[in-house]
Amino acid sequence: MKFSAGGPHISRTMMLAEIDALLSAVPIGSAKGEYIAAVLQRNVLDKATDSTRKESLRRLRELYALDEATPIFGLLRKLHEIDAISLPLLAVMVAWARDPLFRATSNPILNASVGDRVETGDLARALGVEFPNQYSELSINQTARHTASSWTQSGHLTGRAKKTRQLIRPTVAAVTMAFFLGEVAGYHGAAIFANPWCVLLDLKPDRAKSLGMEAHRAGLLNLRAVAEIVELSFPLLTKFEPLQS
Numbered sequence: 001m002k003f004s005a006g007g008p009h010i011s012r013t014m015m016l017a018e019i020d021a022l023l024s025a026v027p028i029g030s031a032k033g034e035y036i037a038a039v040l041q042r043n044v045l046d047k048a049t050d051s052t053r054k055e056s057l058r059r060l061r062e063l064y065a066l067d068e069a070t071p072i073f074g075l076l077r078k079l080h081e082i083d084a085i086s087l088p089l090l091a092v093m094v095a096w097a098r099d100p101l102f103r104a105t106s107n108p109i110l111n112a113s114v115g116d117r118v119e120t121g122d123l124a125r126a127l128g129v130e131f132p133n134q135y136s137e138l139s140i141n142q143t144a145r146h147t148a149s150s151w152t153q154s155g156h157l158t159g160r161a162k163k164t165r166q167l168i169r170p171t172v173a174a175v176t177m178a179f180f181l182g183e184v185a186g187y188h189g190a191a192i193f194a195n196p197w198c199v200l201l202d203l204k205p206d207r208a209k210s211l212g213m214e215a216h217r218a219g220l221l222n223l224r225a226v227a228e229i230v231e232l233s234f235p236l237l238t239k240f241e242p243l244q245s
Contacts, residue, residue: 092154178203
């Protein structure tokens with residue numbers, strides 16, 4: 001996770017198409033160097049020049065790490081293998097954890113009701129409040145456009161010129177990632193069900209707990225909850241056995 005200023009969204013979106021292409025091109029269990037070679041040598045992202053390949057790789061590593069030995073990417077990789085449809089939600093949660101610029105635009109999204117318009121200007125103002133006098137107006141507006149695109153890629157917003165808020169429909173794979181990131185960030189006990197990544201998935205605590213139990217039954221995590229006592233672990237971080245369909 002990153003908390004200092006700066007982040008990939010100053011020049012890129014959360015790059016959903018690129019991370020999707022990369023995960024499709026590199027087998028699970030691959031070493032870090034194989035992800036690098038896929039981008040730079042095999043050009044699986046279909047970039048026209050060496051410089052854009054290198055920049056794309058740099059930003060993807062900032063957003064997702066691209067190293068299965070790093071737990072945040074290792075878990076994303078395994079959950080994607082089990083449920084590829086969940087990638088937009090998995091990606092937005094990891095990008096949100098690792099890019100403070102993206103995180104700074106959360107309030108206009110999370111405070112909006114379903115059907116509300118969300119303007120790029122709303123995101124720009126949120127950035128200005130979070131990082132006063134740190135970026136030029138040009139950089140703020142550019143970053144706001146990139147974050148608006150990312151919120152659209154994740155499913156929080158819909159529309160092109162006129163973007164409106166829509167409700168996220170979480171999967172058990174996404175909830176597994178939300179619980180993992182919440183645990184890492186220090187949300188323990190019953191607080192895990194109200195951690196910021198659950199909020200990012202539009203989940204109330206009771207619904208988060210219910211989906212957590214579904215994830216437990218699916219073998220994606222181990223969860224035992226009795227009143228305020230919650231025991232949580234993540235077996236996918238120690239072994240990986242794809243679920244049988």
